[in-house]
Amino acid sequence: MVIFRRKRDDQGKVIKYKARWVAKGYSQVHGVNYTDTFAPTATIAAIRTMLAMAVARGMNVQQMDVNTAFLNAPVDHEIYVQPPAVDGIFSPNTVLRLKRGLYGLKQSPRLWNHTLDAWMREQDFVATATDACIYRRTCKGGKVMWVAVYVDDLLIFADSDSDMAAFKKAISKRFKMKDLGSPDICLGIKDRHMSQEHYLRNVLETFGMADCKPVGTPLCTGYVDRPADKEEPLPDVPFRELLGSLLYAATMTRPDISAAVSMLSRRMQHFGMDHWKAAKHLLRYIKGTLSYTIKYAATGETSNGSTADGVLSAYSDASFASDVDTRRSRTGFVVFCVETRQVVCVCLL
Template identity: 95%
Template sequence: MHANDVYDVVPRADLPKGHKLLRTMVIFSTQRDDHAIRTMLAMAVARGMDIQQMDVNTAFLNAPVDHEIYVQPPAVDGIFSPNTVLRLKRGLYGLKQSPRLWNHTLDAWMREQDFVATATDACIYRRTCKGGKMMWVAVYVDDLLIFADSDSDMAAFKKAISKRFKMKDLGSPDICLGIKVQHDRKARTVTMSQEHYLCNVLESFGMADCKPVGTPLCTGYVDKPADKEEPLPDVPFRELLGSLLYAATMTRPDISAAVSILSRRMQHFSMDHWKAAKHLLRYIKGTLSYTIKYAATGDTSNGSTADGVLSAYSDASFASDVDTRRSRTGFVVFCSTGPVSWNSKLQATVATASADAEYMALAATAQELMFLRQLQEELTGAVLCEPTLVHTDNQPAQRVAEHAASRMRHILVKYHYIRECVDTKRIVLSYLATEHMIADLLTKILPRPKTAQFCTMLFDQRPLPGCQPRARPHSGRSPRPSTPRQDL
């Protein structure tokens, strides 16, 4: 604190009238924030970029305050007089303004270095260097993940930021936001896993020596509500789901559906729900080694399997929720052979037919893809001319998305976003048979063989189904004439 000139000691009698005196305590902690980095890692692999990690020591102490703040000194013998207060000159950990102040300080310095914050994410910066080579910096409070096409640009940036702030150079990423990351630039691969984290979860809940099972929940699991008249069981159900939610959103799409289903019972759960959660831990025990891997294949075509190109799978389970009869959306987006985005979520409204549910799932997939496409365009500085391939296993939903139909007039307007994306050729739809639909894993609990089949596609680098757009099977009937799009 003395090195950063964080405060001035002021006599308590000089405290201005009307100023609130904030209390303090001595705390030693590590500040971390999680943010989706998978798309950047997949793109970096495709470009053969160098990836480095740096940490800002006592980041908040570098940010000057923008108004007068007085705090009461911590009760540490022999350091401060009881008749003094501290007038802050820089941010402190625990001060509510500190994250914003630090962000403004770092943002100002990044702009001085000709970096531009992306519109899709204000914590991701891009700079075009000499020769058109790119640099990206992802900021997570005091953690920096740096991507560079050129080794010299990387070295120059690290030298410059180390002059401005006191930095810790962590080299090639190892542990990033609690995730084990391994980057092999020569082989052009990046792997992500949370084996160590999940081992700790198993240990914490007394399941380290449990017997593994092959599915996240029992096959055909029906999520029944608990009797609200019964008292809550004295078990750490909420704590367990909170621990698993982090893994489900970061590196384990295979447990997303199970975690989402069980999370609906957080407010009132029964022993049946606790047993289901322990079943999920037994599944994790047998799948600790599952690792997301991004790899450059050398494919430079415009196809859906080309390095750095997005492709998606979209599905829905019709009326699967026993309480509301709402359907569940599931989608997964791939880039550079690995999943970069996925979701398993109960739809906001009841679908009256399976085609309606699939249509709404396509709309959710399109929204996520538009975000990822914009992020890619900002990072590369180039407009994506080719549409993104989206696979669906429902032909009626595909027909409606490609050609307006009156049968969908009752669908909320927001779900027709998929039509606009298809019309503007930002998305192209392709039919894929249900037995190959990997997004099915995110809509329901599948039997063990299907779970294993789709997990090999998610984690084991098996070829993905439907690599190129495929027309719907011909039904033998005359094709419907195309109708002009009607205004909604």
């Protein structure tokens, strides 16, 4: 089939109309025309850490995109497809055999990852032990280059401009690339300011809160997380859809809403109007904090004046029997990178 899509900029304006021929992967049979499907991507914690490191070290940061990335990988099974019904291109009853990965196939992301990974290793890059999509290479003079891969998006970090140019030239010879220059939007994040203002504006519009009155706290003062009455039917409100949208922002660029989102997410299975009102309160808080960003400063000195080299500091705490239903405690932790003084991870359980 052919899938049509509008590509938008950070202001929500349509900048490109795309038509993509995709396979009907839902008709594939495991063990017949596909086996493994898992493909790694860089974690957002790793990407944030690398962006902070780049600021601290004064590294050059560039972004590149692979055009039709999946088409670069050969398929690993014998697969036949029917072409889309477009007049004048294929004769009736035509059947095509795939030679390359096509969008829609279950194994296409995995095949593309194997293809790119093999090329990166040929270029003397080494994947980190903790993240298979973060690559590192030591260049001449001890200069360092890092590459973060998220499917077909590449964030490139280099100490030397000449090393950056050489890498861009090499990868452009192997794959058809789009050079995006200094990163603007990557994974829905405005990288220059580590902001998701455009994404959150869209969330407010989607749930009818674009013109709501702002408030100063993610949850109302004295809010108690009480379970809903399981005998009552679920309210006809998009509670789960809203929290799914906010979870993405909380894990990406808005750690300030992590506690509220985590608390409300516990009521996904059975929620009441009190939880929906709390979720709308959270949207009002977001309305007043749309301009909030994560800011990285080029400072690497610790309190004693020495320079720390990426030392991690972790803090944790727990409430005391705060769950009014089970009387269980609530635990949370935060991890900082001392070199850049930036949040690496926030988790509340």
